[in-house]
């Protein structure tokens with residue numbers, strides 16, 4: 001059943017987040033490769049800030065979808081993580097997160113990971129609460145918006 005939603009719509013740009021990190025030895029495996037779990041933590045943090053900015057509520061991670069480690073990052077690389085909301089449903093929000101690595105010396109930048117995170121906005125009693133709908137502005141945002149529903153229906 002559709003829940004009435006009087007909250008003002010928001011665009012993806014209003015909650016888009018960019019986070020920059022540096023890979024230190026403590027973040028890597030013995031070969032100097034950025035640990036997968038550390039990158040997931042950074043991507044989770046960036047997407048949580050995005051979801052919470054959209055909802056203006058605390059939001060909890062409920063799922064990760066299609067996480068793909070494409071290439072390794074190494075000690076000393078600069079990591080840029082972008083998180084952008086694709087669609088909000090009743091209490092849940094899907095966030096598209098991408099991570100790039102950059103070599104400081106030759107400035108080469110390449111995509112290392114991307115994934116869809118889903119968060120649920122919570123009230124003070126940790127119960128799901130209504131979130132503002134998303135109003136896509138660009139063709140890419142419209143594409144992500146439409147496919148978010150397909151992904152949600154596929155998961156449930």
Ligand SMILES: CC(C)(COP(=O)(O)OP(=O)(O)OC[C@H]1O[C@@H](n2cnc3c(N)ncnc32)[C@H](O)[C@@H]1OP(=O)(O)O)[C@@H](O)C(=O)NCCC(=O)NCCS
Nearest residue numbers: 059060061062063089090091092093118120126127128155
């Ligand atoms: C978040 C939580 C309170 C939601 O409770 P719940 O009983 O699953 O709530 P509901 O069944 O009403 O679902 C709430 C929303 O989450 C969505 N959802 C639940 N499980 C999901 C999943 N695996 N993937 C995507 N969405 C999911 C539902 O579709 C629903 O979305 P909608 O309101 O937009 O339609 C509960 O799942 C929880 O506490 N999970 C642990 C969260 C956590 O500890 N995260 C790590 C720390 S942040």
